Amino acid sequence: MAAPQFKxxxxxxRKPAAFxxxxxxxxxxxxxxxxxxxxxxxxxxxxxxxxxxAESAQLDEVGAQLEEAGYDDAVVVNFxxxxxxxxxxxxxxxxxxxxxxEQAALTGEAIAAYLQERSDTEITLQGSDYVSAKVGEELxxxxxxxMLVALGIIMVYIAVRFxxxxxxxxxTALAHDLIITLGIFSLTGMEFNLNTLAALLAIIGYSLNDxxxxxxxxxxxxxxxxKTEPVDTVNISLNQTLGRTLITSFTTLLVLFSILLxxxxxxxxxxxxxxxGVIVGTYSSIYVASNVIILMNVTREDLLIPVKEGxxxxxxx
Amino acid sequence: MLNRYPAWKNLxxxxxxxxxxxxxxxxxxxxxxxxxxxxxxxxxVQPDLDNITTALEAAQLxxxxxxxxxxxxxxxxxxxxxxxxxxxxxxxxxxxxxxxxLNLAPTTPGWMQAIGAGKMNLGLDLQGGxxxxxxxxxxxxxxxxMEDNLSNVRSILRELRIRTRGLNMIDYSHIEVRFASANDRxxxxxxxxxxxxxxxxxxxxxxxxxxxxxxxxxxxxLQIQRDTLQANRTTLLNxxxxxxxxxxxxxxxxxxxxxxxxxGVQDPAQAIRILQRIATLEFxxxxxxxxxxxxxxxxxxxxxxxxxxxxxxxxxxxxxxxISNVRPSLDQNGxxxxxxxxxAQGGNQINRVTRDNVxxxxxxxxxxxxxxxxxxxxxxxxxxxEVEFYEDRRLISHARINSALGRQFVITGxxxxxxxxxxxxxxxxxxxxxxxxxxxxxxxxxMGRENLEQGIRGVQIAAILVVIFMLLxxxxxxxxxxxxxxxxxxxxxxxxxxVLPATLTLPGIVGIVLTVGMAVDANVLIFTRIKxxxxxxxxxxxAIDAGYNRAFTTILDANLTTFLVAVVLFTIGxxxxxxxxxxxxxxxxxxxxxxxxxxxxxxNLIYGGRRDLRSLSIGILPIxxxxxxS
Numbered sequence: 001m002a003a004p005q006f007k008x009x010x011x012x013x014r015k016p017a018a019f020x021x022x023x024x025x026x027x028x029x030x031x032x033x034x035x036x037x038x039x040x041x042x043x044x045x046x047x048x049x050x051x052x053x054a055e056s057a058q059l060d061e062v063g064a065q066l067e068e069a070g071y072d073d074a075v076v077v078n079f080x081x082x083x084x085x086x087x088x089x090x091x092x093x094x095x096x097x098x099x100x101x102e103q104a105a106l107t108g109e110a111i112a113a114y115l116q117e118r119s120d121t122e123i124t125l126q127g128s129d130y131v132s133a134k135v136g137e138e139l140x141x142x143x144x145x146x147m148l149v150a151l152g153i154i155m156v157y158i159a160v161r162f163x164x165x166x167x168x169x170x171x172t173a174l175a176h177d178l179i180i181t182l183g184i185f186s187l188t189g190m191e192f193n194l195n196t197l198a199a200l201l202a203i204i205g206y207s208l209n210d211x212x213x214x215x216x217x218x219x220x221x222x223x224x225x226x227k228t229e230p231v232d233t234v235n236i237s238l239n240q241t242l243g244r245t246l247i248t249s250f251t252t253l254l255v256l257f258s259i260l261l262x263x264x265x266x267x268x269x270x271x272x273x274x275x276x277g278v279i280v281g282t283y284s285s286i287y288v289a290s291n292v293i294i295l296m297n298v299t300r301e302d303l304l305i306p307v308k309e310g311x312x313x314x315x316x317x
Numbered sequence: 318m319l320n321r322y323p324a325w326k327n328l329x330x331x332x333x334x335x336x337x338x339x340x341x342x343x344x345x346x347x348x349x350x351x352x353x354x355x356x357x358x359x360x361x362v363q364p365d366l367d368n369i370t371t372a373l374e375a376a377q378l379x380x381x382x383x384x385x386x387x388x389x390x391x392x393x394x395x396x397x398x399x400x401x402x403x404x405x406x407x408x409x410x411x412x413x414x415x416x417x418x419l420n421l422a423p424t425t426p427g428w429m430q431a432i433g434a435g436k437m438n439l440g441l442d443l444q445g446g447x448x449x450x451x452x453x454x455x456x457x458x459x460x461x462x463m464e465d466n467l468s469n470v471r472s473i474l475r476e477l478r479i480r481t482r483g484l485n486m487i488d489y490s491h492i493e494v495r496f497a498s499a500n501d502r503x504x505x506x507x508x509x510x511x512x513x514x515x516x517x518x519x520x521x522x523x524x525x526x527x528x529x530x531x532x533x534x535x536x537x538x539l540q541i542q543r544d545t546l547q548a549n550r551t552t553l554l555n556x557x558x559x560x561x562x563x564x565x566x567x568x569x570x571x572x573x574x575x576x577x578x579x580x581g582v583q584d585p586a587q588a589i590r591i592l593q594r595i596a597t598l599e600f601x602x603x604x605x606x607x608x609x610x611x612x613x614x615x616x617x618x619x620x621x622x623x624x625x626x627x628x629x630x631x632x633x634x635x636x637x638x639x640i641s642n643v644r645p646s647l648d649q650n651g652x653x654x655x656x657x658x659x660x661a662q663g664g665n666q667i668n669r670v671t672r673d674n675v676x677x678x679x680x681x682x683x684x685x686x687x688x689x690x691x692x693x694x695x696x697x698x699x700x701x702x703e704v705e706f707y708e709d710r711r712l713i714s715h716a717r718i719n720s721a722l723g724r725q726f727v728i729t730g731x732x733x734x735x736x737x738x739x740x741x742x743x744x745x746x747x748x749x750x751x752x753x754x755x756x757x758x759x760x761x762x763x764m765g766r767e768n769l770e771q772g773i774r775g776v777q778i779a780a781i782l783v784v785i786f787m788l789l790x791x792x793x794x795x796x797x798x799x800x801x802x803x804x805x806x807x808x809x810x811x812x813x814x815x816v817l818p819a820t821l822t823l824p825g826i827v828g829i830v831l832t833v834g835m836a837v838d839a840n841v842l843i844f845t846r847i848k849x850x851x852x853x854x855x856x857x858x859x860a861i862d863a864g865y866n867r868a869f870t871t872i873l874d875a876n877l878t879t880f881l882v883a884v885v886l887f888t889i890g891x892x893x894x895x896x897x898x899x900x901x902x903x904x905x906x907x908x909x910x911x912x913x914x915x916x917x918x919x920x921n922l923i924y925g926g927r928r929d930l931r932s933l934s935i936g937i938l939p940i941x942x943x944x945x946x947s
Contacts, residue, residue: 248834
């Protein structure tokens with residue numbers, strides 16, 4: 001069992017991989033700092049316009065007409081009866097109006113007039129209001145705080161179950177995945193809404209799962225392979241778990257792509273976020289966590305359980 | 318060796334599966350579109366149902382079923398369109414004080430409902446409904462309490478014959494009392510300080526005026542804030558019940574806000590009308606004979622003997638928020654009465670007033686702020702609806718003061734029914750502070766349903782693809798994993814519908830998707846381990862056992878870590894974050910069960926008893942590594 005047994009020399013590329021990770025994380029961070037995220041209606045304020053139709057309102061038609069008029073992000077819903085509708089719009093940051101309430105009023109009138117021109121039924125503007133997003137803000141804070149606390153608890157748990165070096169590795173991999181996913185959202189200008197937030201939470205779970213599985217193998221091999229160099233032990237472990245890593249990523253991606261393609265508009269945001277997260281997470285479970293462990297000079301002694309370990313290793317032929 | 322599960326383990330698996338199926342089946346029964354008709358003040362009777370039936374017939378609308386039950390009249394319709402038309406027709410036929418609410422009615426058989434098997438609650442994003450964020454005017458609650466204190470201070474000083482140069486409210490939590498001499502002030506101070514533990518006292522001079530500042534302590538303000546919010550939440554819950562909504566959420570958010578979510582309700586105007594019906598109580602004395610006309614108001618009192626006018630003095634002797642508990646009961650002679658308990662200060666207050674007024678009548682006023690919709694002509698000459706608020710003041714009790722009252726007293730001389738009604742009126746009337754709606758959003762049923770259907774279709778197709786892949790890649794073992802996967806979804810649904818009635822939202826579905834992924838992962842881990850052991854030369858039965866055992870620690874570590882994250886998110890988050898973490902937690906537990914114990918039971922059933930087992934149907938074994946044991 002002393003001879004190195006692996007097909008792919010993952011750790012041979014660990015320096016270029018680390019360099020690449022650092023560069024991408026830096027790009028992500030600077031994009032987040034410079035252009036930030038494109039927050040959806042959940043997090044930002046908007047305008048709510050209430051309209052009454054003399055006859056039943058056709059929601060699809062109204063939606064299509066609003067899109068023609070340039071209100072791309074309008075959400076049209078029934079409101080109380082089949083003749084009342086409500087249109088939700090994000091605020092236009094470029095509008096030259098003093099207050100949000102004023103902008104809401106103007107938007108309402110503009111929409112009512114535009115729709116009336118294209119409709120035979122009489123449309124009455126019932127009112128247009130500015131809706132604030134206090135709740136969304138609180139939620140974003142909570143989500144952020146939740147992630148920080150979660151990171152702390154994970155570190156403690158892994159330090160107890162494995163070893164401190166492993167918890168640094170796992171948390172680095174996790175931060176790496178979250179920063180890059182957010183960075184891609186920032187760079188592409190994709191909308192960040194409540195579903196995307198849920199996806200980020202899911203990425204925590206996924207990325208961690210991946211890292212733990214690999215760390216588990218590394219721990220086992222460190223205890224079993226007595227005379228192997230740490231880098232080789234890590235390499236062997238990565239090769240042994242490679243099949244599982246690829247299959248799990250593949251099935252998860254299968255799920256996510258079908259949600260992306262079939263699940264409709266409302267689930268697209270989280271499907272995209274998770275797809276990015278899974279791809280980055282698969283990469284980071286191979287390179288980031290292991291790289292950190294090796295950088296921190298992990299040794300066999302770190303993982304020895306004095307009494308049990310000997311018995312365990314001897315039991316294996 | 319053989320791989321066999323003890324009988325109890327097999328039984329456990331079977332039992333779990335059976336219960337899982339039983340409790341998830343109700344989700345297959347689709348809800349009916351329904352209308353719920355209630356009345357603001359009375360119970361509905363058969364003639365009301367007849368009126369509604371006639372109105373629906375006139376509009377050529379068919380109901381699937383209509384029933385008159387305790388909570389009103391429930392009408393079931395086939396489509397949303399019919400439901401909406403039905404609502405318009407009924408509203409036109411009935412008077413304004415009837416409430417017609419859009420709703421969904423379950424169609425699960427009675428015996429399933431009896432064993433607690435119900436449908437999953439769908440969140441607003443999936444089902445549609447209204448969402449309100451209400452802000453409680455805490456300042457108003459504190460102001461009310463301080464006004465109360467002001468009149469008490471005045472009456473105490475009057476009793477002690479201490480002259481003042483005036484008492485003023487400076488702001489909502491600050492009263493100043495002006496005295497001509499420092500001596501008067503110190504006498505007043507030493508008297509008042511015992512009576513008002515909730516106030517802070519401070520001396521101040523302005524020229525030759527000696528001022529005593531009374532401020533409410535921060536602790537008391539905080540306490541009032543907490544109590545007020547709690548009281549308002551309870552009252553809101555009662556009112557939401559009146560709407561007949563299936564699964565309402567009334568939740569506190571932050572220090573002064575309450576979130577109300579009414580799934581299935583599509584009529585916010587009506588919900589607002591009921592939620593905002595602000596009611597408060599005031600205790601007054603009856604005006605003395607010959608009192609000046611400006612010092613009282615006349616109310617009609619509805620007594621069993623008939624209606625007669627009562628002159629009620631304008632001075633409030635006690636505010637409703639001093640009431641801590643109200644309940645109907647029987648006295649020693651078995652006669653009905655209403656028992657009222659007050660807080661400490663309320664007790665002092667009513668004692669001071671009533672001990673000097675034994676023999677006079679005490680009146681309780683119920684003040685409700687209601688809204689009505691009027692049609693008015695606007696500046697463009699168009700008819701628009703305008704909501705107008707008005708106060709409805711009613712005299713609900715008129716009783717003689719037989720002795721000085723304290724913290725606990727009773728109102729007697731009532732019939733059973735009156736006692737019940739009065740205590741209900743008093744307890745529902747004590748909405749401690751007015752509320753305003755700061756945010757309101759309506760999610761239409763079409764959008765909700767579309768979201769749900771597309772989401773479910775996405776998950777279905779995903780599951781099918783995963784099932785096919787697992788079958789191709791792991792053959793018979795893949796089949797076991799697939800059975801476990803399906804069982805896992807069934808179990809999650811069962812837990813979400815019955816055991817832990819959580820509300821399923823879109824982020825919740827994401828949580829389920831993630832656990833489906835993780836459940837497969839557990840099996841992938843086990844199967845790759847079995848393959849490795851086979852390749853290392855272990856005989857099949859041992860390879861199965863070693864594979865499951867070796868993979869177990871990994872699966873446990875991975876799942877426990879993720880579970881910890883879910884717990885943290887659940888504790889810290891609200892709304893969507895909570896929804897996600899609940900499904901994730903449930904999913905981790907059920908997937909560990911199905912992926913480890915469930916598949917093992919199946920594998921044992923297929924292979925476990927065979928001594929001559931030579932190969933497993935588990936797909937292609939990994940190639941031996943190049944540097945292996947050559």
